[in-house]
């Protein structure tokens with residue numbers, strides 16, 4: 001079970017899981033009609049495509065609002081639960097840019113830098129009951145199924161964090177992505193080749209966050225529940241690295257990075273991600289936020305040796321296209337995509 005949190009490099013991990021599941025003919029529990037489990041509603045097993053009581057599924061990994069009991073009833077008792085977190089200030093920045101257009105609360109924010117204006121006085125703009133408001137505060141806590149607008153000082157916050165700790169075998173961190181994948185590979189007894197990846201779903205210009213130190217502080221304070229969550233799992237993460245062995249980790253990370261670089265030179269035209277307008281094949285176009293084309297994608301090299309052709313394509317295939325290839329029914333997502341194309345949205 002991969003709890004796909006938002007704006008945490010989860011699409012990159014999804015691609016890894018898709019490839020592994022496909023290679024080993026595993027059965028995915030896909031949503032029915034869309035690429036998420038009717039998020040932001042809570043997950044229900046009846047939302048799974050072809051769900052029948054007693055049917056066995058091996059992997060569930062699409063966005064959902066987590067509902068432990070329902071997930072438990074769907075999957076075998078020995079299921080491994082994993083997820084990924086990100087520093088909440090940067091997650092907020094990413095979410096604000098990506099989802100801002102679908103949160104009406106942001107429409108009335110004026111000025112060039114809407115994010116800075118929002119953080120100057122969030123209470124002036126924020127209403128927890130607003131449509132899609134969860135994208136603007138403690139999105140991680142919301143995704144895990146808890147109340148993201150609760151008092152950050154409530155003892156319930158720590159209780160919920162400990163609950164996540166009891167339920168998840170591994171909580172990865174975007175900031176230590178390669179270390180995270182080495183721990184994942186170790187936990188699942190996988191091979192190095194199973195965790196090779198290209199960074200997917202990156203926003204234009206995102207390697208340089210636009211958060212000044214002051215905005216970073218403000219974003220952290222505004223997402224203080226997620227900050228507590230992140231701090232807690234940062235500590236558990238480094239305990240896991242310690243147990244794995246620091247030297248062994250450094251060696252494995254270096255090897256993963258070497259292999260990723262090799263794959264980059266084999267697969268990617270120009271060796272880096274490009275603007276949506278520069279992507280030649282429509283099947284390589286990533287999903288874009290409403291009204292913008294800010295998410296980067298890739299062009300496959302024209303000449304790839306036979307051995308790597310399929311792997312390169314799979315590693316670069318965006319989520320929606322890969323889901324279709326794996327047999328997921330996406331009629332609602334596709335209808336929405338046609339409407340957007342028609343309206344040039």
Ligand SMILES: Nc1ncnc2c1ncn2[C@@H]1O[C@H](COP(=O)(O)OS(=O)(=O)O)[C@@H](OP(=O)(O)O)[C@H]1O
Nearest residue numbers: 006007008009010011012094199200201202203206
């Ligand atoms: N490997 C790796 N390392 C570091 N960062 C990475 C990686 N892969 C993806 N990303 C960044 O993750 C952001 C996208 O997250 P998601 O794929 O979870 O987004 S989504 O919720 O599925 O839309 C997005 O962040 P922003 O660019 O800040 O928006 C990506 O750049």
